[in-house]
Amino acid sequence: xxxxxxxxxxxxxxxxxxxxxxTISDRFCSVVPVRGDSMFPxxxxxxxxxxxxxxxxxxxxxxxxxxxxxxxxVFSSPTHYRERYIKRIVGMPGExxxxxxxxxxxxxxxxxxxxxxxxxxxDSRTFGPIPLGLIGGRVTRVVWPxxxxxKIGG
Amino acid sequence: xxxxxxxxxxxxEGSIGASINRRQVSLFDPRHRSLHNLIHSRPSMLPxxxxxxxxxxxxxxxxxxxKIGLGDIVLVRSPTDPTRxxxxxxxxxxxxxxxxxxxxxxxxxxxxxxxxxxxxxxxGDNLYASTDSxxxxxxxxxxxxxxxxLRVWPPRFFGSLR
Numbered sequence: 361x362x363x364x365x366x367x368x369x370x371x372x373x374x375x376x377x378x379x380x381x382x383t384i385s386d387r388f389c390s391v392v393p394v395r396g397d398s399m400f401p402x403x404x405x406x407x408x409x410x411x412x413x414x415x416x417x418x419x420x421x422x423x424x425x426x427x428x429x430x431x432x433x434v435f436s437s438p439t440h441y442r443e444r445y446i447k448r449i450v451g452m453p454g455e456x457x458x459x460x461x462x463x464x465x466x467x468x469x470x471x472x473x474x475x476x477x478x479x480x481x482x483d484s485r486t487f488g489p490i491p492l493g494l495i496g497g498r499v500t501r502v503v504w505p506x507x508x509x510x511k512i513g514g
Numbered sequence: 515x516x517x518x519x520x521x522x523x524x525x526x527e528g529s530i531g532a533s534i535n536r537r538q539v540s541l542f543d544p545r546h547r548s549l550h551n552l553i554h555s556r557p558s559m560l561p562x563x564x565x566x567x568x569x570x571x572x573x574x575x576x577x578x579x580x581k582i583g584l585g586d587i588v589l590v591r592s593p594t595d596p597t598r599x600x601x602x603x604x605x606x607x608x609x610x611x612x613x614x615x616x617x618x619x620x621x622x623x624x625x626x627x628x629x630x631x632x633x634x635x636x637x638g639d640n641l642y643a644s645t646d647s648x649x650x651x652x653x654x655x656x657x658x659x660x661x662x663x664l665r666v667w668p669p670r671f672f673g674s675l676r
Contacts, residue, residue: 424597425596425597436654436656437632437654437656438632438633438654438656439630439631439632439633439654440631440632441580441632441654441655441656467594468594468595469592469593469594469595469596470593490654491591491593491596491653491654491657492596493591493592493593493596493656493657494654494656494657495596
């Protein structure tokens with residue numbers, strides 16, 4: 361009887377903790393790993409996958425979708441809805457981006473994202489400008505590994 | 515749009531949300547509730563949803579599992595203004611080929627398009643008064659945030675949205 365109530369207590373506490381954690385991660389900030397080297401040297405400068413950076417993603421910016429050129433953002437892929445990418449915004453709505461052949465205007469409600477490592481980055485140069493609605497948060501800090509603790513952007 | 519909260523307490527991630535969260539959330543952030551009522555009062559979905567404000571019950575879970583099908587009425591974050599949600603019908607999934615009339619008021623010129631991978635084609639039922647994929651193109655699937663289930667108000671029209 362004692363074991364049962366104990367298990368029930370632990371389950372309730374774990375459940376509550378889980379909900380609180382989920383709400384915080386959904387609404388305030390969350391920590392995500394950075395995979396790949398499309399944002400070299402900003403993230404993952406070592407190119408060893410066991411030393412991947414973990415970054416803090418701020419979700420307050422999603423209230424009004426106020427972003428600026430230079431923000432590093434997490435967004436859902438426009439072609440594979442389950443995947444998420446981390447890239448930098450280099451063009452806001454109304455701005456002009458020059459690509460190889462011509463100059464492209466970023467439409468209303470969209471943004472142009474590019475990885476810092478242009479040589480190996482799947483970004484707007486491939487899939488075009490992305491709607492701002494796809495963005496899931498802005499990266500503000502690197503939180504792991506501890507020697508790379510730092511603030512991103514101004 | 516005003517939101518009315520129903521007493522069911524599931525939040526957007528599929529777990530039981532504390533009722534404190536839902537009260538704060540219901541006025542400002544419809545994004546994460548799993549089930550909520552929505553008042554629709556624009557002409558773009560006539561005659562399915564009328565002008566004086568129908569209240570529909572929408573759920574926010576099936577799009578996470580890819581269960582949005584042809585003909586569903588969905589809530590989509592507008593690709594031209596991310597702070598707005600629009601309600602439209604899905605008329606094409608990825609890979610589908612669609613033909614539509616470029617401007618229904620001006621004759622017959624028809625345009626053919628294939629919906630690219632990861633995108634859906636949404637259109638309002640009222641072709642003459644709806645800005646939808648005919649204007650802004652197919653939208654990425656991730657912008658779909660909910661599916662309408664049934665109409666709950668006015669009570670004489672309670673029921674499915676066909």
